[in-house]
Structures are given as structure tokens and as C-alpha cells.
Amino acid sequence: MAIETMTWRPGDAGELPGALDIIDQRLLPAVAERLVLTTVQGTWDAIKTLAVRGAPAIGCASAYGVVVGAQTAFGASTAEAAAAARAAADHLATSRPTAVNLFWALDRMKDTIARAVESCEDGAALCAVLLDEAKAIHQADVETCRQIGKHGAALLPNPARVLTHCNAGGLATAGYGTALGCFYAAKEAGMDISVMACETRPLLQGARLTTYELQQGGVPVTLMSDGMAAFAMQNGKLDAVIVGADRIARNGDAANKIGTYSHAVNAKHHGIPFYVAAPKSTFDLSLASGQEIPIEERAREELSEFNGRQIAPEGVPTWNPAFDVTPAALIAGIITEFGVIQPVTEANVLAVLGEA
Ligand code: MRU
Numbered sequence: 001m002a003i004e005t006m007t008w009r010p011g012d013a014g015e016l017p018g019a020l021d022i023i024d025q026r027l028l029p030a031v032a033e034r035l036v037l038t039t040v041q042g043t044w045d046a047i048k049t050l051a052v053r054g055a056p057a058i059g060c061a062s063a064y065g066v067v068v069g070a071q072t073a074f075g076a077s078t079a080e081a082a083a084a085a086r087a088a089a090d091h092l093a094t095s096r097p098t099a100v101n102l103f104w105a106l107d108r109m110k111d112t113i114a115r116a117v118e119s120c121e122d123g124a125a126l127c128a129v130l131l132d133e134a135k136a137i138h139q140a141d142v143e144t145c146r147q148i149g150k151h152g153a154a155l156l157p158n159p160a161r162v163l164t165h166c167n168a169g170g171l172a173t174a175g176y177g178t179a180l181g182c183f184y185a186a187k188e189a190g191m192d193i194s195v196m197a198c199e200t201r202p203l204l205q206g207a208r209l210t211t212y213e214l215q216q217g218g219v220p221v222t223l224m225s226d227g228m229a230a231f232a233m234q235n236g237k238l239d240a241v242i243v244g245a246d247r248i249a250r251n252g253d254a255a256n257k258i259g260t261y262s263h264a265v266n267a268k269h270h271g272i273p274f275y276v277a278a279p280k281s282t283f284d285l286s287l288a289s290g291q292e293i294p295i296e297e298r299a300r301e302e303l304s305e306f307n308g309r310q311i312a313p314e315g316v317p318t319w320n321p322a323f324d325v326t327p328a329a330l331i332a333g334i335i336t337e338f339g340v341i342q343p344v345t346e347a348n349v350l351a352v353l354g355e356a
Helices: 039-050 055-075 076-092 100-116 123-153 179-188 205-216 226-236 262-268 346-352
Strands: 007-011 012-021 034-037 162-163 195-198 221-224 240-243 247-249 254-257 274-277 323-326 333-336 339-341
Touching: 007 055, 007 123, 012 055, 012 100, 012 240, 034 039, 034 055, 039 055, 039 076, 039 254, 055 076, 055 100, 055 123, 076 100, 076 123, 100 123, 123 179, 123 274, 123 339, 162 179, 162 226, 179 195, 179 205, 179 240, 179 274, 195 205, 195 226, 221 226, 221 346, 240 262, 254 262, 262 274, 262 323, 339 346
Parallel strands: 162 195, 162 240, 195 221, 240 274, 274 333
Antiparallel strands: 007 012, 012 034, 247 254, 254 323, 333 339
């Protein structure tokens, strides 16, 4: 993909103090503007308002956000930098509740603080260790996505016409993508792959980001509204569905962008395999089922307004959950970097993830 989702931007004096540089996804595809984040609050706002979004990308951005926090004590003691880094991690953890990759990445950063605090001679040294860890999380995510892509492409027929929802692509990860990674891998393998992207109301990640990314990547893509998916299935236009996930419980129930569950129900009815593509960092093995997954509710204006214009009468109540949960029973397989969990049972989840 031509656009880099995020990168660490070194400062004038070297790598540190530096800044987190992201593409502002709120403006895509019309405007490709970069945001340079030099404060923890700025990073929190970018995650909250979806300037950076998608579970793995939120995790990577929050890891860099901890570095941004630590470097406020760059010239101070190790203890002061550790306190600033821990405060940054605690604050960033309040930005969005559903994608578990956020908490996974912040826990890794907190573990790194705990490990490094004794050996670092000053704040600058601790910042350097934290930046290395954030970069490691970032780089590993790209490799993880490539593995997911390879396993996912192997599940598809050739030719394949696949539906996806929201954006689980390079923009939603450190690069390449999970669900979209499967499409890129299929194309790289010379397969005849085409995608139908649902627009994804209310914030249009499918219309704005998935079509943009796939077009840039040379994967044929057709846009449709969310409500058209069942009709497309009934008309024999689809061979499979592949979506991403924000949090997957131990039994395989998977939370993803609102509207995903409808696609799974429709796919089951039409006998079309419905796959979820996600890295191990998206699994929350502490949760027995999807009923325990916290679902973010977002602002009324996302529904009652469109492009800043009011579209619903004043005073009409709204309900705006950002995610829904697809039960494991509707999922034909979960595509991970270690292979495909199929059939989706708790035992298979634990076995494939190496946690049995
Ligand atoms: O609200 P968003 O845009 O962050 O929601 C994103 C999704 O639901 C994605 O499908 C999910 O995070 C997987 S990204 C690889």
C-alpha cells in the first residue's frame, strides 16, 4: 500500500525525543494528511476520534503513545520517565473499550517498563528501550498479517468473490491487513480474486478506506451498502465472507464492526462460509464467551448527522453500538498467523494459539 499507516518520526536531535506520525483516516480518501502526535492527549484523541483505527493499529499507536508520554521526562531520572510512561499507558487505556489489542500492547509496554526500570541509568535510556519495544510490536504486526494472509488465501476457491465489512486492511494494522491481507495474498498467488465491500454505516470505513486500499493494491472491488449483502448472497454473487475482529473470546465468539453479525446470519442462511481473520493479540482468553466483551457506544451525532448536516428529527433517541458479536457457531473458521481454527471450538482456539 502506498500510504504508511503510522511511523516514528525522529526529532532534530535524533530518534528521541520524536513523534508518532499517522495518516489521518478521518479525511481519507479525499485528503491524505498526516498528523504528528507529540502529546499523550493528542494520541488519545487520535484513537478516540478514529484518526487511527482498527484493532492492531490502535495497539501499535498506543505503544508509541507510551513513548510519547515517557519522553516528557527525557532529561529526567529513570523513575520520573517510568512514572510518565505508566501514566500515559493508564490514560490511553481509557480511549476505546472493545479492541483488546489496545490493552495487549499497553500491557507489553508496562512489562517493558517494569523490566527496564532497574537497568536504565536515566530517563533517556528508558525512552530508548520503550521505543525499541513499540517498534518491535509494530514490525511484528506486519509479519503476522502476512502469515494470516497466506492461511486465508488458501481457504478460498479460484476464482473467488468475497464480501468484507469495515476496514481490516493495511490502514487498520501496521500494514498489509488481516481480512484484506487474505485478498492481497490471493492476488500475489495469481488467483482471480474480487471483493464486495460494504460501506459500513455510520462511519463508512468500508466505503472510504477498504475500497481505497484495494483499488490502490490492484484488487478488483465493488462497493455496496450494508443492507445489500443478503441480496448479493441470494443472487449468487459471493463465495465467502472474510472480516476482521476487535476481540475474540475463548470460545471463538468474535466482536467486530457493527453489521458484521448480520453478514454472518445471512451467510449461514445462504450456505456461504463466513471467516474471521485476526492475530493472537486480538484474542482475550480471559473471557469465556462473547457476552463478556465490552461494546463501545458512540456519539448520537454519528447517526443523527451526515457530513455535519442533521438527518434525523431533533429529539429522536439513537442507539449507536460500534461493534457486535458474532457467535462462534456462525463462523466457519478463524484465520490466525498460526493457521486456521476450524471448527471454531474452545479446544481448537487454545490448540491453534498454542495455549492448550
Ligand atoms: O471502529 P473501527 O474502525 O476501529 O473498527 C474496526 C474494525 O471493526 C475492524 O474490522 C477490526 O478492528 C479489525 S482491523 C484488522
